[in-house]
């Protein structure tokens with residue numbers, strides 16, 4: 302009886318020897334996240350470079366962790382930042398509070414805020430984890446790698 306159990310155990314070991322390992326040698330090997338993975342936020346731009354965010358604060362209202370701060374300002378004929386009446390003069394996300402639920406992306410009426418695939422967000426200070434508008438805005442349209450789903 303005991304030898305049968307040992308053989309069965311050995312059989313399991315041998316079977317797993319020839320299976321592809323599920324562990325990765327991170328960080329040398331990079332994991333591929335699922336397409337709908339919710340990682341670092343981005344504030345996206347239109348093709349012409351205008352900001353999609355219209356400073357409506359819906360994302361801040363819906364955020365269950367109260368991680369978002371938006372300070373809206375009016376567009377003027379001399380200085381037009383977004384296609385709406387307003388834009389976000391300041392925009393902050395406290396990544397220490399964020400639980401990556403994606404509610405902000407769901408609530409955004411212009412598709413401005415998207416959660417991308419970056420997940421290596423560790424840093425050395427609390428201040429560095431409060432992302433500013435400059436840190437959140439993608440450097441050029443499409444740089445975030447996420448297509449906003451909705452148009453104005």
Ligand code: SF4
Pocket residue numbers: 360363364365366367368369394398399400401402403404405406
């Ligand atoms: S992902 Fe969720 S917790 Fe994080 S900022 Fe958006 S709404 Fe708030």
Ligand code: SF4
Pocket residue numbers: 353354355356357358359360361371389408409410411412413414
């Ligand atoms: S990111 Fe979207 S929901 Fe948040 S303030 Fe800008 S337009 Fe409104």
